[in-house]
Amino acid sequence: MRKIVDDAFVLFGMMFLICIVLSYFVPIGNVLYNGRAYLLVLFLAIIIGRYARFRIKSKSN
Secondary structure, eight states: OHHHHHHHHHHHHHHHHHHHHHHHHSOOHHHHHHTHHHHHHHHHHHHHHHHHHHHHHHHHO
């Protein structure tokens, strides 16, 4: 489970860095403000999805 959460944090961090770099070229403040809930749901979906895939894979072996 720890590896799944670590991978999700890495992916979330990469998305955050992309948003920071993109904010220099595009007025993205409103997009980030309105997309906060989307990013949180995506973060939870990554963790739950990878955990479910890990559990299914471990049961099949």
